Amino acid sequence: MKNLIFTLIILVTAVGCSNEPSSNQPIGEKVLLISFDGFRYDYLSKTDTPNFDKLVETGVISKGLIPIFPSKTFPNHYAIATGLYPENNGFISNSMYDPEMDAIFSMRDREAVENPDWYQGEPIWNTVEKQGKKAGTMFWVGSEAPIQDMHPTHWKVYDQSMGDSARIDTVVKWMSYDDPKQVDFATLYFHFVDSQGHRYGTDSPEVVEAIERADDLMGYLIQRMEEHGLIDHTNLLVVSDHGMANVSRERIVVLDDMIDPNDIEIIEYSPSLMANVKNGDPAAIYNALKEKEENFKVYLKENIPERYHLKNHPRVPDLLMVADIGYTINTQEFFDAREDYPSGAAHGFDNREKEMHAIFIGSGPAFRSGYRMKAFENVHLYELMADLMNITPAPTDGTIDSVSVMLK
Incomplete structure (x- = not known):
């Protein structure tokens, strides 16, 4: 009887201490x-x-x-x-x-x-x-x-x-x-x-x-x-x-109305348009956009709002334009080539x-x-x-x- 009890104790201990659970058993969440x-x-x-x-x-x-x-x-x-x-x-x-x-x-x-x-x-x-x-x-x-x-x-x-x-x-x-x-x-x-x-x-x-x-x-x-x-x-x-957010042809911002689009290199498009300045002074391009700032916000890289957690990286270009909700920024040429653009919905706006x-x-x-x-x-x-x-x-x-x- 003592031997049987001792054997059972050994078996229970071995099972309890095993580090190798069966493969079909949950291991944590x-x-x-x-x-x-x-x-x-x-x-x-x-x-x-x-x-x-x-x-x-x-x-x-x-x-x-x-x-x-x-x-x-x-x-x-x-x-x-x-x-x-x-x-x-x-x-x-x-x-x-x-x-x-x-x-x-x-x-x-x-x-x-x-x-x-x-x-x-x-x-x-x-x-x-x-x-x-x-x-x-x-x-x-x-x-x-x-x-x-x-x-x-x-x-x-x-x-x-x-x-x-x-x-x-x-x-x-x-x-x-x-x-x-x-x-x-x-x-x-x-x-x-x-x-x-x-x-x-x-x-x-x-x-x-x-x-x-x-x-x-x-x-x-x-x-x-x-x-x-x-x-x-x-x-x-x-x-x-x-x-x-829904967008439409009735809510557009045309770059040509403010600057010569050939002066910038667009890296990312609307509604958070990012661009480097190819021709001229970034401050001059910024000022031209700022003077006609309507239905969008424009920033030089160093003035991008801190809450965007964006500007302190070398990949961020000279200019950032953020369209107001529902608006689309692009060139006149781009709009003219696409009669139904923009339509549907978009994202990329202010978070x-x-x-x-x-x-x-x-x-x-x-x-x-x-x-x-x-x-x-x-x-x-x-x-x-x-x-x-x-x-x-x-x-x-x-x-x-x-x-x-x-x-x-």
Whole structure:
């Protein structure tokens, strides 16, 4: 009898002290970051969204997610990934010129997108991998480049034609406990809400259909996660990079009415137009624009407002013009060549404008239930994700204190 008891004690102790849990058992909580590009903060009110509503009922929604300026796709996705403002992570817009590299970045230039020299700061997937965990990125700005000579365990080259359900199935597989390379952190990205907003405007039936499609995808994602035993052990962060504002031909700013467009080299276009001066004195061009400043604001680089967190980077050019909400800046030649331009909706406006605010929903074991919180800046999301995964963050411009109120 004594021998039997002793044997049982040894077995129980061995099981309790084992450092090798079975492969199908949860190991801590995971984080899944999901972006619906161009999903404005108020889009859930435009139609029935039962799957989003369930997440909101059991989790957290904010009154908005405030983008960094400029409120464009690449800068904001990279700000979310690094927790840094543009002047600290180098991503000042979708298009930019680096005088030290003497090179131009365009988001459609595959070579530039995959060049790590354009990316500064430490993205969250690198932080994850450096601390003994694994990450998988399904289309996220920066994840295709070997930043700090690293890639996530799993990553994909951006392919817009890849089906929505295929994206979800792939990420769920990466996260699954029966996968030998299961990840602790993953991303998902969908572009179609942004595309329909640009083309048809924020109040169009096409945007409503896109919102409903996004809701269906959330339902499918939750179903697949439930099937793989992930839903109770994963914190979901549903975000967008920016909102949208309607534009029209009736609201335009023509550069030719103020300056000779040939005197400047436009690097990034409206509504946050960035340009270097080719001919003449930057101060003279600035003064000519300033004299007729209507429906836009103009700044020399050194006078860009501090709240934009932009000017202290060598990639920022001589001039910045910021269109008032709903207005478009361009040359007469550009307008004349496109009778229907501008139309639909656009983003890139001042990030204080409510129309530029994005969506944030947090749901999972770490989040409070049914909590509503004020709008907050997206640079705090990196710190939030690091906290959720119990990893040490790299230096950022965000703080966990700014968002910890949403956690249990």
